[in-house]
Amino acid sequence: MHRFLSKKRIRHHIFILNQVDHFRFNRASLINVGFLESGNDTDYIAMHDVDLLPLNEHLDYSFPEAGPFHVASPELHPLYHYKTYVGGILLLTKQHYELCNGMSNRFWGWGREDDDLGSGEGSPTFQHLHDPAWRKRDQKRIAAQKQEQFKVDREGGLNNVRYRIESRTDLSVAGAPCTVLNILLDCDTDETPWCTFG
Structure with a gap:
């Protein structure tokens, strides 16, 4: 990523969450x-899956002046082709992210959180690096989660995320400025009982 962004003269700082x-x-x-x-x-963020790397040098990671910009749009992403897909890599100004109050904190387990955000709204392009076996336990839907995951959360987001930073490490990786945040999230098990492994 550092090589890719530097070549395009895009100032960046990578946060590993x-x-x-x-x-x-x-x-x-x-x-x-x-x-x-x-x-x-x-002044802007790239919500970027860690297992998705750009291969196409024409991809635009510059400031999304015209509004949120989906770098990994459905017509480019190798796995997700549905029209409402906004996952993978999405660029937003910090002002836009604040305006929509960020993302809902109700999505424990893998998937659906980007669809919730999006509901308000060919050639090799990416390399998708993940092993589905790693996420098996996080793809399981628990209790009422299946019904709840399709409800739009209009209240939760930046204003009610509960967390503590266990450690913050600033370092340089192959010249890339990075910050690694070890994060302890908190869950209200009355509100979202599916946050635990049961």
Whole structure:
């Protein structure tokens, strides 16, 4: 990523958001935390899956002046072709992310959080690097989660993400400025009982 962005002369800082609590994975809450912890030095964010690497040099990672920009749009992504897909890599100004109050914190386990965000709204392009076996436990739907995941959360997001930073490490990886955040998320098991592994 550093090589790719530097070649395009895009100033960047990479935040690695590492969930270290005992709850199920919550990508949306982690992105909310990354946004809050990124400080005032940044004017936009790239919500970027760690297992998705750009191969096409024509992909645009520049400031999304015209509004949110989906780098990994359905016509380009190798696995997700449905029209409402906004996952993978989405660029937003910090102002736009604040306007929509970030992402819902209700999505514990893998998937659906980007569809919730999107509901308000060919050639080799990416390399998708993940092993589905790693996420098997986080893809399971628990209790009322299946019904709840299709409800739009209009209240939760930046304003109610609950977390604690266990550690913050600033470092350089092959010249890339990076910050690794080890994050302890908190879950209200009365509100979202599917945050635990049951």
